[in-house]
Amino acid sequence: MGLKLGVGGVLPSGMKMDKSRQVVADIVERGLCCGCGICAGVCPNRNLEMALCGNGDIAPILVGECPSGCQLCMQVCPFGPQSKSEDRLAKTRFGCSEEAKFEKTVGLYLESFVGYSLVSDHRARGASGGMATWLLESLVRRGLVDAVVCVGEGKGNDGLFEYKAVADIEALRGAAGSRYYPVSVAEAVALMNEKFKEARYAVVGLPCVLKGLHLAMEALPRLRRRIVYTLGLTCGHMPNRLYTEYLASISGIPPGHLASAKYRLKENTGRAGNFKFQAVAKNGCVGVAIPFSKISNIWSDGYFQVNACNYCDDVFAEVADATFMDAWLPEYSHDPQGHSLIVVRHSALIPIFDEGVRAGGCHLKSLPVSKIVESQSGVIENKRTLLGARLHAASKRGCHVPVKRSVPDAYTYRRFRRKVETQFAIQEASKGLWPILGPRYLFAYRLYLWTLSLPLKLGRTSDRALRVLKSPSLLLRFIRRV
Ligand SMILES: Cc1cc2nc3c(=O)[nH]c(=O)nc-3n(C[C@H](O)[C@H](O)[C@H](O)COP(=O)(O)OP(=O)(O)OC[C@H]3O[C@@H](n4cnc5c(N)ncnc54)[C@H](O)[C@@H]3O)c2cc1C
Ligand code: SF4
Ligand code: SF4
Ligand code: SF4
Numbered sequence: 001m002g003l004k005l006g007v008g009g010v011l012p013s014g015m016k017m018d019k020s021r022q023v024v025a026d027i028v029e030r031g032l033c034c035g036c037g038i039c040a041g042v043c044p045n046r047n048l049e050m051a052l053c054g055n056g057d058i059a060p061i062l063v064g065e066c067p068s069g070c071q072l073c074m075q076v077c078p079f080g081p082q083s084k085s086e087d088r089l090a091k092t093r094f095g096c097s098e099e100a101k102f103e104k105t106v107g108l109y110l111e112s113f114v115g116y117s118l119v120s121d122h123r124a125r126g127a128s129g130g131m132a133t134w135l136l137e138s139l140v141r142r143g144l145v146d147a148v149v150c151v152g153e154g155k156g157n158d159g160l161f162e163y164k165a166v167a168d169i170e171a172l173r174g175a176a177g178s179r180y181y182p183v184s185v186a187e188a189v190a191l192m193n194e195k196f197k198e199a200r201y202a203v204v205g206l207p208c209v210l211k212g213l214h215l216a217m218e219a220l221p222r223l224r225r226r227i228v229y230t231l232g233l234t235c236g237h238m239p240n241r242l243y244t245e246y247l248a249s250i251s252g253i254p255p256g257h258l259a260s261a262k263y264r265l266k267e268n269t270g271r272a273g274n275f276k277f278q279a280v281a282k283n284g285c286v287g288v289a290i291p292f293s294k295i296s297n298i299w300s301d302g303y304f305q306v307n308a309c310n311y312c313d314d315v316f317a318e319v320a321d322a323t324f325m326d327a328w329l330p331e332y333s334h335d336p337q338g339h340s341l342i343v344v345r346h347s348a349l350i351p352i353f354d355e356g357v358r359a360g361g362c363h364l365k366s367l368p369v370s371k372i373v374e375s376q377s378g379v380i381e382n383k384r385t386l387l388g389a390r391l392h393a394a395s396k397r398g399c400h401v402p403v404k405r406s407v408p409d410a411y412t413y414r415r416f417r418r419k420v421e422t423q424f425a426i427q428e429a430s431k432g433l434w435p436i437l438g439p440r441y442l443f444a445y446r447l448y449l450w451t452l453s454l455p456l457k458l459g460r461t462s463d464r465a466l467r468v469l470k471s472p473s474l475l476l477r478f479i480r481r482v
Contacts, residue, residue, distance in 0.1 A: 032079045034208045041189025055432070055435075075219050086211055087405065090319050115339065125173065128272075132233070133176040146167060160244065213230060237306070247277045258279055272326070305423075392408035393424065
């Protein structure tokens with residue numbers, strides 16, 4: 001079930017389909033697919049295959065006829081109109097615990113921590129403090145799971161990265177780090193759902209993938225039995241495959257020659273955000289490393305963003321048994337080795353962390369959940385505060401929008417109109433123009449997008465100026481610097 005080249009949503013000629021029943025018509029063709037691949041993984045008839053779309057996204061295509069009455073793919077799709085909300089899924093899984101607390105963006109939780117792994121090179125290889133790999137490794141070593149479904153380097157022409165089931169500790173350590181590259185979980189879901197192959201799995205994923213997985217676990221008892229833990233990554237948004245092509249081109253490696261990429265090569269000097277992008281060509285040549293500070297606007301302005309992310313309101317993977325994120329807090333971001341922040345929701349994981357600290361496997365301390373929220377304030381503003389504005393903007397244009405926990409909000413739209421419309425324009429232009437201009441006319445491409453993003457840059461500068469003017473200590477620091 002590898003990735004096929006094609007256009008998401010296009011039906012092989014001559015094939016009929018009932019438009020009301022499956023995800024290609026209801027989700028993909030409406031531009032609401034995040035490319036998670038859950039639908040393709042659960043389809044009992046293997047009717048869906050994940051394909052690379054011309055705009056750099058991945059999405060399912062229909063390759064067979066659907067029996068009447070089957071709507072399984074719609075049921076498990078995280079953007080399906082009838083799918084349960086994160087609140088309801090989390091309540092089913094964690095709501096019966098008497099100790100469960102609730103925070104409106106984090107959802108249900110038991111404890112929150114900050115720390116890093118002391119085992120081997122977890123922290124050096126990890127995106128943050130290496131604690132996600134630490135917990136996955138602990139689950140395997142304790143025999144609580146037989147394999148971990150995580151994202152490692154891919155093979156062949158299907159993509160640079162793939163979801164795979166690994167039981168080997170070295171392979172698990174090799175999968176550490178963040179991949180800002182859309183990866184379908186379809187094959188791994190099909191594997192976990194295979195008849196007569198009983199095994200217990202832990203799955204690591206972005207909030208949308210885990211929401212889809214939990215919907216699938218509700219629908220399919222076999223998956224429910226086999227997936228014993230799900231670990232989430234906090235998610236701002238996902239840029240599509242063209243993001244990697246673009247950065248690789250800047251670093252001197254044209255798209256067709258790209259073999260692998262690292263997004264967060266740690267500098268181990270300065271601050272935690274001092275990491276670099278580095279691409280490697282098929283002939284082994286290493287591209288020029290690009291400091292994140294030079295490309296942070298590509299990320300924050302939403303270049304190449306998958307459209308579905310515009311309508312996603314789950315910041316903290318609310319259905320995950322534990323969620324991991326960066327410690328974007330002044331007290332931790334001075335340390336270039338990185339810290340992980342962790343929200344724990346499954347009570348069985350707390351003793352594992354406690355024993356890890358006692359045995360010297362990790363350094364952890366409790367952190368109030370308010371600090372967790374503070375660390376992601378920018379993401380929360382974008383995914384929660386601005387969601388209503390984006391829903392309003394999309395409805396105004398006659399675009400389909402998914403059913404979310406927010407409703408279209410004309411007032412917020414008017415307040416943030418310039419920001420919202422500029423972000424939409426950048427997403428569209430960055431994906432639409434790359435196949436035409438880049439990488440041949442890289443300079444023209446970059447200049448056009450830079451011009452397009454000027455309103456965002458001006459907005460950021462005026463926000464910063466206002467913050468400095470409002471805070472005497474910041475003002476003093478600014479005057480001293482000048
Ligand atoms: C697209 C994306 C957006 C993110 N946005 C934010 C954000 O806004 N704020 C924030 O604080 N953190 C964000 N993160 C999470 C952050 O980058 C780290 O992954 C997290 O802090 C865990 O670090 P760690 O050192 O504990 O994990 P590690 O020890 O590095 O382990 C990470 C695990 O995640 C898996 N993984 C890597 N990439 C993916 C992927 N694309 N899909 C599924 N699994 C993957 C790896 O296989 C590995 O098992 C994002 C991550 C991704 C992939
Ligand atoms: S899950 Fe059912 S409705 Fe969906 S593609 Fe497969 S057969 Fe068709
Ligand atoms: S389940 Fe995932 S891949 Fe399938 S249509 Fe929905 S969002 Fe897209
Ligand atoms: S923003 Fe939401 S939809 Fe987009 S990748 Fe992250 S979790 Fe998935």
